[in-house]
Amino acid sequence: MKKSIVLGWILLGIFCPVFSQSTCRAQEDPVLHLMAAELKRSNKTLKKLNPPVYYLSYTYEDKYGQRIDVAQDGADAYARRNTALTVLARAGSPKLDNTRPLKGEANYDRAFTKTVRGVDPLAADPSAFTLALWRSTQQMAEAAQEEFSRVKTNSQTAAARQDTSDDFVIPPVARYCRQQELKTFNTEKIRQLLLKGSELTRGQPFVQDSSFSFNMEQGHRYFADSSGTRLKTPFLFVRLGYEISNRLADGTQLERVNYYDVTDENQLPSEEQFLADVRQSISELNALSNAPEADPVTAPAILKNRAMAVFVHEVLGHRVEGHRQKLDSFGKTFTSKIGQLVTAPFVTIIDDATLSSFNGQPLRGFYEYDDEGVKVRPVTLVENGLLRGFLMSSSPIEGFKTSNGHGRASLGNLPVARMGVTRLIASQAVPYDELEKQLLAEVRAQHKPYGYIIEDLSGGFTMTDTDMPQVFKLEPKLVYRLYPDGRKEAVRGADMVGTPLVSFGQIIAAANDDAVFNGSCGAESGWVPVSAIAPSVLLKSLEIEKTAKSEQKPPILPSPYSLGKGGSK
């Protein structure tokens, strides 16, 4: 249960290179200059050590954050600059180094990086930054040597590896520098908008809690390594959104969530649109609060576009992350299936993190260079139903010896292969209305009492290790039953479950209504921003099971708001 893509957790948005920006020269950048100087000084010594510290990288992030939170009639706001430096050291050689997973031993407490926060290389006196580089390099070099001796022993005492590929391939040298001016938004106007949205939730007995927020994070990421790569890339994540929730007497948690990822103020929804969306979410929460509970069942189902995007991410995406293919503890669902049919022949799946927007919507999974300093490339994962490739970091696997720029991590973690912008493309597609008709036909043909329409998913998880069942579980937040007579009925408490090979083989049709899901994905290398794009699809069969419920009952007394606006103020 390692991976999840959770919309509700996401505070970020997406960078889109449409702003005032300029190219720069990596050689002249003062931050990269400090990092390069310290790398040069350290490298002289590190390569001569026994075992040698053969690779070193520095990542520095300079981030300006701005946030507004609104709950009920209150608002909190902050604007803050955060900086962090991460040092990663590899000891041994690319063939065998300190990062290799240990067999039969705990791996969770192994540290390959050190992160120091609050250092500023742009200060008048950057001594603290230089010292932090030196101290962290020293510490991580020592740790890498120590860890390497463990790995070496483990490789001799534990069972042989099935995939004997090297542990690392040194990334090609890259030089790239792009800087971007900091964006400003009218935060007072946004605060008022959020307060107005929050105001709509008051007095609604079925809205137990609500939160409205605006979050902007922007800045630059700097990367330098001992091979000579020097990178400076900007990022900008802006998100406006809200969550409203209710808890029923039986403990069922219900929520409606809506987010707007933008890169410019003029992309924010108008007040009319925003308030209309809030009203719609309130109406949906009300419907769910009065809806019947779903029963465990298999039935044909439509996964609406955004829900399907999450499905692709969870069910297929995590299983085609390259580094997992050589882990003997990994289920290897697709490892040996290159060239084989894994889904419908009209389905192609790519991961193209070079896409910054889709149909005008920013994609938060966009990036230019991965966290190992490798330029990202589009990867065809499935072509016309046939498995073609894997997402690759700088950890080679059999048949795939180089990175395609998908080594990703949040600061402080060792990068591994991760998704960026994952897209399902259907070569045969029909209008969505037609897809619903096909669903009805399928319901009738299978003599089912109803089919399902999964309108919205908040996230889920998938299990990929061999010591656990190879299953996924996704958590729909808005589900309808579609009866043979065409009637739709909201249901609550329905989770989607299944196994990857069976589930992906269930796709029988797709619509032409591609949509974007922006989220954050958590795995062993931390939380990274991702996007997924998909059309709505029709599954011949989908298994639904009951959702876990809270042990808590709803509050005994009604909300003070139900006494009238503002309680008895």
Place this chain on the structure above:
Amino acid sequence: MKRFLIGLIGLCYAGVSWAGPLPDNMYFRAMHDEMQRSLANLHLKDHPRPYYMYYLVREVHSVVVKANMGTLAPALYDENELGSLSAEVFVSVGSDKQDGLGFSDVQRNSWEYLSTQIPYGFPSPGYDGLRQTLWQLTDKAYLQAADLYKKKKVYKQKKNIHDTLPDVVPEKPGYFVEPIPPFAWPDIAQLQKQVREISALGKTQPFVESFDVELEVRQQDFYYLNSRGAVAQYTKPHARAEVSVVFRQPDGKTAKSSTVIWLKDVSAAQLDYARNKAQDFLNRVRQAYGAPSATAYIGPVLLKPQAAARMIKQAVLNDLENSKPWLLSYADDDDEAGKLYKKQHVRVSTDLLTLYDRPLARQFEGITLLKFAPLDKEGVAAQNLTLIQNGRVQDFPLTQRPLTKNHHSNGHAYLDTVNGPREGLTNVFVEPKEQLTDEQMEEKLLARCRELGLEYGYILYGADPSGDLGLERIYTSDGRKETVLNLKWDGNFFTQRDLRGVLAVGGERQLSYNWRGPVVVTPSVLMEEVELVPQEHKAHRQPFIPKPKM
């Protein structure tokens, strides 16, 4: 009849009369309205209603400025007009005769059952938002209280416990209201300049790898209301600087230490004071660099105020708190319960010192005492206490939970993060019988060492028993001092008997603050006998990458 009674109960609860006029602000309006509604209407079928509750809302404003080795860190403060709010909600069910408190059924922090807090960072609400939050927290606290009440009842039946005392003896509700001034934003540019300069002191020593200074200016505002009618509104502003150092000893070992400098405010004079204190700290680092390792020692030790505070807390203060043992379903005895309650008027200490607890003291030499509390968590007006005088135990902190038939609270119920609402101490002052200077205290140490034929004695500075800067050897021959390393003081094993072994008390008093337990203001204490044991010492290789030039 039943319906009539229920209606009557609701009516009674709705009619709380306050010990004084409620301040006219949204905090009290929200607390008042939600408390009245909860007392009147909150009821789970087959469970008793809440009969007592309190709300405590805390608003915090703070500015933090940080720098290391002359480089300012990015800003850590929010220019947020409203500050951050947290709320603490406490609900009890049953009656004064029998409620659900004083009992725990799981081996964890019992307060989790009884109070609910919202974390800092919650959006600062107005009336509506605060009331909504209180509503949610009250519901949770009530359900927990109802659950615990039933469990306690079952436990007492099972153990055949028949109390002769009620669970609560109510006192007159307290009232303390003072105006809350707006948070005075400091001159941040000036703070940044000063903090940067203080941190740059670390660059003067080549073996120092990090010299971190974090200065915090904070104001905490408290709004308290309970259903017996107690009302409190007060503020606690304070300023402090924490200086942390990392340095490498000649044998390669990395050493760390830190000190807290309490400030009256952030005026230029106080920032100069902080700079001087930081320089003193750095001087001690310099003395510790390359200092010799010491061998085992048993003999007289002069505990400087930070070390003395730790000893006094361990030896006696812990046992003056939590006098009433809790009923525990998982253990026969309550280990947290204080051991001194049955020793009132028994001699437990030297008569060279007197211990007071002063919850009403707001400052010590201009520095805010963070445990200032005009009312306790039960809303009872706090009283100053004389804890130990002439070597004998005098007063104990007491709550409304009776220990004897003629019990009266003295306003010392505190919801400690671990212990729940129990008898607690606040600002403990150690007053010496005779005024001695620091020099006189050292003379007394040397004199005693000479009597014992010792070559040297020790002066212990820090509260950290294994700190790298905490120990100084003083030679009887010439009074020369030298810092020594790798000698461990186990500050956790002092007992009441150690207070009898005090030879002298005096010198400059200092304030010592721990995250748990009381603030202690004490001078130095000369102990007849303290054991210092060698600490395992592991050298480390020198860095293979040379330190960059500053």
